[in-house]
Amino acid sequence: MIIMKKIVIVGAGAGGGLVASKIRSKTSRDDVEITVIDSLGRTDFQPSYPMVSIGLKKPSEIGVSFENFSKTGIKPLKANVTSVDGDERVVRTDHGDIPYDDLVLSPGAKVENEKLPDSENVGHFWDMEHSIELKQKLMGLREGKIVIGVTSSIYKCPPVPWEMAMLLDNMYRNKGIREKIEIKVVHWAKKPMDMFGPVISDPVSKWMDEAKIEGNYGFEFNEIDPVKKKITSKKGDEEDYDLAILAPPHSVPDFVKNSENLLSQRGWLDASAQNFRPRKYEDIYGLGDAIAPTIGLGMAGVFAHFQADSVSSLVLNDIEGIYPPFAYNKVGLCASDMGSTGWISYCDFSAKIRDNSVPFPDCGVLGSGPLFKLAHSIYEKYFLGAVYGGWIR
Numbered sequence: 001m002i003i004m005k006k007i008v009i010v011g012a013g014a015g016g017g018l019v020a021s022k023i024r025s026k027t028s029r030d031d032v033e034i035t036v037i038d039s040l041g042r043t044d045f046q047p048s049y050p051m052v053s054i055g056l057k058k059p060s061e062i063g064v065s066f067e068n069f070s071k072t073g074i075k076p077l078k079a080n081v082t083s084v085d086g087d088e089r090v091v092r093t094d095h096g097d098i099p100y101d102d103l104v105l106s107p108g109a110k111v112e113n114e115k116l117p118d119s120e121n122v123g124h125f126w127d128m129e130h131s132i133e134l135k136q137k138l139m140g141l142r143e144g145k146i147v148i149g150v151t152s153s154i155y156k157c158p159p160v161p162w163e164m165a166m167l168l169d170n171m172y173r174n175k176g177i178r179e180k181i182e183i184k185v186v187h188w189a190k191k192p193m194d195m196f197g198p199v200i201s202d203p204v205s206k207w208m209d210e211a212k213i214e215g216n217y218g219f220e221f222n223e224i225d226p227v228k229k230k231i232t233s234k235k236g237d238e239e240d241y242d243l244a245i246l247a248p249p250h251s252v253p254d255f256v257k258n259s260e261n262l263l264s265q266r267g268w269l270d271a272s273a274q275n276f277r278p279r280k281y282e283d284i285y286g287l288g289d290a291i292a293p294t295i296g297l298g299m300a301g302v303f304a305h306f307q308a309d310s311v312s313s314l315v316l317n318d319i320e321g322i323y324p325p326f327a328y329n330k331v332g333l334c335a336s337d338m339g340s341t342g343w344i345s346y347c348d349f350s351a352k353i354r355d356n357s358v359p360f361p362d363c364g365v366l367g368s369g370p371l372f373k374l375a376h377s378i379y380e381k382y383f384l385g386a387v388y389g390g391w392i393r
């Protein structure tokens with residue numbers, strides 16, 4: 001008699017969505033039941049949030065409804081996960097308890113919107129709702145100073161403040177008012193994209209200079225005064241603004257924070273970069289942004305993508321016992337559209353994951369120029385198709 005295995009996946013984003021789709025494509029609906037639980041009920045291609053803010057994309061173009069999972073025999077459950085009982089093998093949600101044989105956790109990072117002031121002069125593009133709001137603020141600005149910054153060392157997509165600066169430069173140039181708008185990146189890095197080393201930082205610094213995008217570097221955010229329209233660094237440096245675009249602090253989702261068995265020493269989801277399991281459990285796997293600080297990576301969908309290859313192979317091996325585990329490809333690939341130009345760069349993080357004191361990942365640039373803008377759109381289409389079991393929209 002065949003006993004149906006129950007695979008439960010928390011998070012329908014880059015990591016969870018791809019794991020669900022990969023496992024479904026290799027298993028039959030009669031043998032394996034796959035449930036994806038997500039509180040949002042939608043998957044967005046988050047790298048296109050800046051495009052929503054500058055009016056180049058509509059929200060419906062970059063998000064897919066969760067219900068599409070059912071077309072490939074994956075059960076979507078819109079619910080908030082409140083805890084995981086790893087001993088009883090049960091996920092507890094506000095819509096009831098869901099038992100599992102194998103559990104995959106890809107809940108991403110929580111963007112703490114409440115930690116930024118609710119002000120017409122402050123906004124961000126780190127979620128869909130705020131990207132839409134930011135569009136109104138950007139379109140309404142005819143002159144003044146835009147400051148783009150981050151409030152914490154960890155945030156989704158480390159290169160994105162500079163990419164957004166380039167997109168804004170291009171947008172206001174096309175509107176014919178660029179000379180009336182000052183654009184400044186205010187960041188803890190010592191120079192543009194310094195965290196990726198000179199191979200990346202040098203060309204980006206040149207682009208910033210050419211586009212007259214100012215920088216205030218080594219600026220560690222401390223506080224914002226929405227009345228005086230000023231942000232202050234930990235050292236007491238001040239930067240005034242007419243519009244501040246700031247990444248809110250990011251944190252680990254509550255159900256992980258509240259579980260000592262799931263929490264790593266670095267305060268994020270516990271997982272090893274070898275087998276993606278937390279210390280305590282053999283049938284739980286973690287991936288994506290929630291484990292990024294634990295294994296010493298930045299938060300990027302491309303990491304979740306390659307981790308999904310490994311995690312799905314490990315789960316398939318648990319189910320079938322014969323599936324060869326897929327080694328984790330520790331390379332990050334960045335396909336950027338920066339308005340007038342684009343580029344494809346990559347970094348191999350293998351040495352950095354082994355030894356966090358290694359200063360930079362091993363990076364290179366595959367190419368840049370207007371043609372490379374296409375790569376962003378191509379990956380967007382691939383991603384939204386692939387998450388839902390192969391091109392189903």
Ligand SMILES: Cc1cc2nc3c(=O)[nH]c(=O)nc-3n(C[C@H](O)[C@H](O)[C@H](O)COP(=O)(O)OP(=O)(O)OC[C@H]3O[C@@H](n4cnc5c(N)ncnc54)[C@H](O)[C@@H]3O)c2cc1C
Pocket residue numbers: 010011012013014015016017037038039040041042043045046047048049050079080081082106107108109125126127156157160253255287288289290299300301302303304333334335
């Ligand atoms: C503006 C922006 C630009 C970006 N650009 C790039 C880029 O160019 N390249 C790149 O590689 N990456 C980029 N990223 C990062 C990329 O989008 C993330 O790294 C990726 O989405 C992480 O995947 P994930 O599965 O870990 O989390 P997510 O994709 O965020 O998915 C997590 C899911 O879990 C759900 N969830 C969370 N908590 C619960 C709960 N308690 N109960 C139920 N469901 C829950 C959420 O609703 C969400 O749908 C960008 C991100 C942003 C915001």
